[in-house]
Amino acid sequence: xxxxxxxxxxxxxxxxxxxxxxxxxxxxxxxxxxxxxxxxxxxxxxxxxxxxxxxxxxxxxxxxxxxxxxxxxxxxxxxxxxxxxxxxxxxxxxxxxxxxxxxxxxxxxxxxxxxxxxxxxxxxxxxxxxxxxxxxxxxxxxxxxxxxxxxxxxxxxxxxxxxxxxxxxxxxxxxxxxxxxxxx
Numbered sequence: 001x002x003x004x005x006x007x008x009x010x011x012x013x014x015x016x017x018x019x020x021x022x023x024x025x026x027x028x029x030x031x032x033x034x035x036x037x038x039x040x041x042x043x044x045x046x047x048x049x050x051x052x053x054x055x056x057x058x059x060x061x062x063x064x065x066x067x068x069x070x071x072x073x074x075x076x077x078x079x080x081x082x083x084x085x086x087x088x089x090x091x092x093x094x095x096x097x098x099x100x101x102x103x104x105x106x107x108x109x110x111x112x113x114x115x116x117x118x119x120x121x122x123x124x125x126x127x128x129x130x131x132x133x134x135x136x137x138x139x140x141x142x143x144x145x146x147x148x149x150x151x152x153x154x155x156x157x158x159x160x161x162x163x164x165x166x167x168x169x170x171x172x173x174x175x176x177x178x179x180x181x182x183x184x
Contacts, residue, residue, distance in 0.1 A: 084133070087125050087171040088163055095162045097126040097170050103156035105177050108144035112181065116141060119178045120149040128167040130158045138174065149177040 090096075105120070121139040124132050132153045140146035153175070161170035 085128060085169045088161070088168040090170065092163055093161045093168065093170055094164060097130075097158040097161040097172065100130065100157045100159050103152055103177065105145065105148040105152040105179060107179065107181070108148060111141070111143040111145050111179070114143060115181060116143055116145065117180050118145075119176045120146055122149060122153065122175045122177065123171070123173050124153060124175055125169055125171050126158045126160060127169045128160050130160045130167075132156060132158070134171075141179065145179055149179075152177060 118141045119139075120137065120141055123134075123136045123138055125134045126132055135150050135153050137146045137150070140149075160167035162168065
């Protein structure tokens with residue numbers, strides 16, 4: 001009997017039909033109540049849009065990211081801020097600044113409990129408007145009294161110093177505020 005060779009099977013190409021991808025619905029907003037409509041809320045974090053094409057990591061905007069693109073905005077001139085006048089040297093002042101009212105610091109509970117008394121020495125500038133600025137402690141007492149002395153000077157008003165009849169800013173190098181306990 002002659003042996004017959006089996007016929008080779010010919011496979012027909014199979015067409016694979018791809019199903020369209022399912023549309024993903026965004027997860028429900030957990031912050032929204034069940035029967036309320038959700039609104040577009042900002043999303044914080046990174047997205048694929050914020051990465052570089054090279055894939056070396058996220059791309060971050062640099063500089064002032066709050067400011068709009070200058071090409072898109074109208075040119076806005078910055079407001080001119082009047083610079084503070086520098087203090088006049090004491091030898092040029094015809095009349096020194098004077099306190100208008102009382103300038104007293106409040107005691108802190110810690111200093112009162114430890115019965116601390118003394119003087120805080122400060123350096124400050126009295127402006128041409130009679131307000132104080134650039135206050136620094138030269139010699140302090142601690143226990144919160146230095147901070148209280150600075151607060152007192154910020155509240156305190158002065159009659160400004162003058163040069164040739166015009167108010168000017170003057171630096172006072174050793175202004176003293178005394179803290180004394182009252183006897184009960």
